[in-house]
Amino acid sequence: MKWQSDYYTLLEGGHGGVPRFGLMHLLACFTLFDGEPQLVNTVLDGFLAVKKEGIYAVAGKYLRTENRAIVFRKPANAIAKEAA
């Protein structure tokens, strides 16, 4: 439901004050990458058809611990203190 709601906002929404920019952008992407601008009318159905199992499967495939990178941001003086 949240996805559906956000999708409508994306279509209507602006980019730097340009209304319907989202719709234009999707039409351009679907035309460029798929040759099918009408996907803008059906892509939402694909997202709404996603089941729990599908999410587990994708998470298991891509979000693996060994692929993880963690970035810590510390002030330089804290690093100097740790080194001392």
Added chain:
Amino acid sequence: MATRVAEIGKGVPALSEERQVTWPNRTRTRLSNGLEVVLAESRAVPKFHGELLFRSGNAAVADRAPGLAEITADVVRTGTAKRVSRQIEEDLRRIGADLSSSAGADMSAISFAGLSEFAEPLLELVNELAREAAFPEAEFVRERRQMLEEVKLERTQPGFLASERLRKVLFGAHPYAQVAPSEEQVAGFRRDDLTAVYREFYTPENALLILVGDFESAAMLKAAEKVFGRWTGKKPQAKGAPAPANPRGRRVYLVHVPGAVQTQILTGCHAITRKHPDWVKLGLTNSLYGGAFNSRLVMNIREDKGYTYSPRSSVNALRQHGYFSISAAVRHEVVAASLTEIFYELDKLRALPVPEAELADAQNYLSGVFSMGLATQEGLLGQLVTVELNELPQDYLETYREKVRALTPNDLIATARKYFDSANMQIVVVGDRAQIEPQAALFGELEVYDAQGKRLQ
């Protein structure tokens, strides 16, 4: 630079006639309990956007502590008599909705958006927040801790320090002079302070419900009556504040930030509120001066001289008073040079008529941006909020573009002379004293403060 503009200019087709706007079906009425309601139908997507506004904000409680309305609004959405915070978030997700609460100087608001099919459950939640917010102690303590961090962080930001000082200088003893609470004030907030503000502000007589989106107005009005109709409560007592004195003569206020890498300039003078008949004139004059990217100030100190990345001027309207301001973050060594150009461009608009072509560009820009801003549900909602909160004429939106188009070079020069009060501008510079004091002192009598607001010798 000039030749490049000409090259691009050749390929640009002429502008077509400005298109007519089909104005949305608008309803303005009151519920049986007195709650004002404005509805506008806008059907591009099957959603709706809304705000429940209260005509009181931080300024109305500044005598207790600035920021009190803001933290009240923050905690409002964290729990009701029926739902804990987590339940609220889960319910919002289930119906595909977003909700936030906030407060400004003159108002507090619960803002929301969701799918039209679930309008009623979303309105129910808004109603609960407005009438039965529970102010859970743990949520209050968490919000207070977060506000304390924000207040500390703000004091390291030159933009904040500059606007804090300018507002003090322009508004003196008036509540608008106080833009943020001190750390001590935040630490001293008690849950009872918030519930007192809540009882006082969040009443139907003080409120205004505006909804924009894909709905039938009659059905939506019925739903609003069902949800909000039994809510009762009085308007808070209006507190008058004496009009602030308008500072005379240029003065300079230096906020000393040792080791600052650049200097934040902010200069301003009293102006007008949104309600004032000169508002559109001042808006266009400002747009031409420094309110738009291709404006004179940006072309001069950014494009031509390279003193700064993002100079800007704006007309800031609060409900009771307004002010005009110009800001630019510049390198230390060009503080005096930048101020010279800032005043040169102001005085030029006061002295010489604007060429017709430049005026036409500014009119196209302002009118075009206005039209685009109305094209989404959220944009239209924002404009209606402005109209209602400032009590503007009901045909304000419909007639705005004509008013912009009707202005002449004579109107602009008169407006600049009236409001670009060059001789009485108050100048704030935030930066390292050692680098900028002699330059700043060239522009008027100088006072120096530290980041905490303490006067230095």
